Amino acid sequence: MTRADTPAVEITALTKSFPSRAGTVQAVRGIDLTVARGEVVAVLGPNGAGKTTTLDVVLGLTAPTSGEVRVLGRSPREAVRTGRVSAVLQTGGLLRDLTVRETVELIASTYAVHAPVEDVVRRANLTGVSSRKVSKCSGGEQQRLRFALALLPDPELLILDEPTAGMDVSARRAFWDAMHAEAAAGRTVLFATHYLEEADSFASRIVLVADGRVAADGPTDVIRGQALGRTVAARLDLDAVDTAATALRSLVSVREVRVDHDRLTVTTSDSDAVARVLLTELGARDLEVTTGSLEAAFVALTSAPEGAAA
Amino acid sequence: MTTTTSTSPDRVGDDDPTSTPDLGTTGGEPRTRGERTAYVRLELRRTLRDLVTMFFVVGLPAFMYVLFGASAGYSQESAGNGNVALYVMISMAAYGAVTATVGIGGMAAVERMQGWGRQLGLTPLGDGTYVATKAVVALVVATLPILVVYVLGVLTGAEGTAVAWLGSAAVLVVGAVMFALYGLIFGLAFRSEAAVTAASGSLVVLGFLGNIFFPLSGFLLDVARFTPLYGYVSLARYPLTEGYVIDTEGGLVREALWMSVANVAVWTTIFAVLATWLVRRSRGRQ
Secondary structure, eight states: OHHHHSOSEEEEEEEEEEEETTEEEEEEEEEEEEEOTTOEEEEEOOTTSSHHHHHHHHTTSSOOSEEEEEETTBOHHHHHHTTSEEEEOSSOOOOTTSBHHHHHHHHHTTSSEEOOHHHHHHHTTOGGGTTSBGGGSOHHHHHHHHHHHHHTTOOSEEEEESTTTTOOHHHHHHHHHHHHHHHHTTOEEEEEESOHHHHHHHOSEEEEEETTEEEEEEEHHHHHHHHTOEEEEEEOOGGGHHHHHHHHHTSTTEEEEEEETTEEEEEESOHHHHHHIIIIISOOEEEEEEOOOHHHHHHHHHTOSSSOOO | OOOOOOOOOOOTTOOOOSOOOOOOSSOOOSOEEOOTTHHHHHHHHHHHHOHHHHIIIIIHHHHHHIIIIITSTTTTSBOSSBBHHHHHHHHHHHHHHHHHHHHHHHHHHHHIIIIIHHHHHTSSOOHHHHHHHHHHHHHHHHHHHHHHHHHHHHHTTOOBOHHHHHHHHHHHHHHHHHHHHHHHHHHHHHOSHHHHHHHHHHHHHHHHHTTSSSOOOHHHHHHHTTSHHHHHHHHHHHHHHTTEEEOTTSOEEEOOHHHHHHHHHHHHHHHHHHHHHHHHHHHHTO
């Protein structure tokens, strides 16, 4: 069947720019991405990397400046209209004076057919608060409500934009538990996050986005291996620096060696080995090992000079 | 891709959340038909629950009718095809009706821009259906103050011919919709709930100029004829007064029907053009 073969998402040479007071802002500068059906893919990147804009285009909420986007073989709006794709948005406003259950009923009424209201309320773990006003719900509960709304059309593709932003740790865990059940049912899930841990524990594939472009794309364990490295820095005699750098680059565990005058900075997945070589064979001094915090490693990996502070 | 085979009946509209059927962890098939009227029903429930708004829409006009209409000494005096009580009754019902539609139009703009529009953008709901839904809600809510004030009128001695009663009510209901555009303009232009409150507040001024609260005369009346509420109210009163206007001194001035019609037509056009322009502007900013 050809229909089943079409990818869940197919983005080709996507660019998007916005007019602003300070001139044109290029939010997306050329993204190519194909997500196969049944995949769980994390789009990981700092704030301002173009994640939300890309997902907005996939959902038909904004038109691309150039490039093409197909969702389950059709245009984004058509995919949304037929209930094949739905989403949990970071900033999707809810009506504060409706109750949780009324909100679900209201959105349900826009679909020709939908999953039973009871059912999605329970799957999003909202049964206990279903008669609570949205204005009285915590951030986590509001996010689970958006999740319930996304389940209504029984979508093949679920898109989540920073779904756990503003949640505490336990709410975040509960959210991902609910999400696991949906992914296990065979839904394709594409989600944006700037938490490396979330991408790591939930996705089978990570797409790193920085500065409006794809910086890395691969299976989660490969990307994690690259990101979880440590940094070893040391000082050497000036005339020995270049030879030492060459020697270190030949080590399998070394990902990057940077030379700054008489100082070497080595990014590696095996800091012990690098430290040993530096101290015993290369005559290094002032050695420092920094555990790449996930965030720092991530920043290094996306190597975005600005806007990477997130 | 889903595995459950629940046969539990659909219970949309049931407020009891405790009786969940025991389903598997994954979901059900989308087998429930979307309830077409649910959006209107929930929007209505939501509006009627807002007691502050409902006070201004229904309570205040009813109170003002009793004060200036029913209990006033001149209430039984003749005014065309009815009495003065009926005249005041139409005025107050008009004020309540436009307060309702301005609020609904304004809040529609604000809630769309505050993110609800994005949420709706994830559903099959088209712009046309959304506008139609809001228009129905506006019509129904605008009917409430008309109904309440008219019933009060029946009970407190407002009198008139059947044409005066029914004709005025019909004009009030239909004409109120143009003020949904007025609220929409404020909501789109200033993007805040405060702007919608301001729009409703401005109705007091327009109400005075519309000859609603107090009979105008002379220069003020000449100016007032060009304001939006004036055309609406004078058109609603036409079945009663046939164009005669009571001025401050108690004298009668006759106005041609075409003046009211032209007022309503011109203002509806102005509102529609402004609202369309503002909608385009807000789209371009996204």
